Amino acid sequence: MQYSRGLVSDLARRYGYLDYMIERYLALWGESETVRFLDACEHPVRPSLRVNTLKTSPGELISLLHERGVRSEKVPWLEEGLWADFNGLSPGATIEHMRGLFYIQGVPSMTVARVLAPREGEIVLDIASAPGGKTTHLAQLMRNTGLLLSIEFDRSRIVRLESNISRCGVTNCVVLRGDAKKISELGLRARYILLDAPCSGEGLLPIDPTRKTSKTMADIRFCATRESEMLDSALRVLEPGGHIVYSTCSVAPEEGEFVIDEALKRHPEVKVQPIGLSFGSPAYTSPYGVPVDSSISLARRFLPHLHGTEGFFICRMLKEAE
């Protein structure tokens, strides 16, 4: 369905977006849902944290934070996830944070490692891993067993990654600096891979309003190409019978459904798997009216106007045994 230039310009001006973004939202959702999305992005998401079960338990942390006047509420599908109202207190400056008892993390981000659900004792790869939210979560799910390879290219981001690994008491991790697209040269295959790909960040609009005007359509295309290359490289080092989770903090189907659809065509041995957690909405099977592999409906999306979180795409896949 075509929308008038007037509507596009009006919404773009009213909410402060570039026109091309509004055009895409209208094509994806229609007018009424687009307006709900734009309204939702005007409100910050609820602050949340992940309990680091390598160092404490949810009950113990809730009690410690309660003493400081912090009100918390459990995230229903994540036993280690809490929404927390710090009442003006800076969460990062608390002694509990310094001790590594929790990690300040968005609910969709902490859902990703849970969707991968690595088993203890396995070899796990976390690609593009800084600043370490997902690496430290994977280590906690693995109970510090096995081998967790955390790969990051950016030297300055590795500083934060290593600081978080150390703070959270992670002992099963090797940090590797290098280009994730060359991961097939690593000489090692993994049973579990998490690829939270560097993306355009179009899901972070409720957190970062500058994103309304900071990226062009060319940026989204560039990100989508890089995401496809990274996913291809990751699938090459995934063991047959192994699992991979691909995620992005983007609402753009160009960086979610379309990346997966192309990967499924190139890798027929890879199948999308159901996610055994109850959250979000099914991913799109016909974004902008373009049909994609129907199994992609098994992937999930977080959307600001439906779930009160930042926007996110999460897809779990299995590489079938040879």
Next chain:
Amino acid sequence: MQLENPDPSLWADIVRRIDGNFGEGVTAGLVGENLPVVLRTDGRLSVYLIPPSWPSLLGSVDGPFTVTSLGVHLCDWDGTTLRLGLPMIEHLSRLTECKITVSSRGAQAFTYGRSLIKESIVSLKGASRRGQLVVVLDEKNVCLGLAALSVDPSRFDRLGRNDLVARNVMDIGWYIRRSS
């Protein structure tokens, strides 16, 4: 990936320094069942502790990747000074008698990178000489970091309330300061 073991004289130096400060057998307690391995960067040498199964797993790792850290950071060594890894301090607090306990106000100042003055000291145990490293704990027994005594413990009672007792060597607030 070729993992390098510390050469025997280097390892003997490390053990002598840690045990010499914190007590006989403390290094062995910190290492436990793990293997010490060495990473060299910019003239500095870092020692990490890894599980015994890792050398065979990591032996096949190759290609254009550089290891920047692995396992648990035991210490850095520049040829003259040994600096313990911050993740070791909590474990160390269970192995050594060299401890200083501080008030809540002292604890807050310490985690902001400040040193310890007499007013904030609740107790000092196990240390016998100026310059000795002590684990810093708060009154709930939470490990906050490491400090070096600025005075001989026998002179402690003669200090004024604002006199320096121990210099901050490392504290858990560093995680936040480093990240910001």
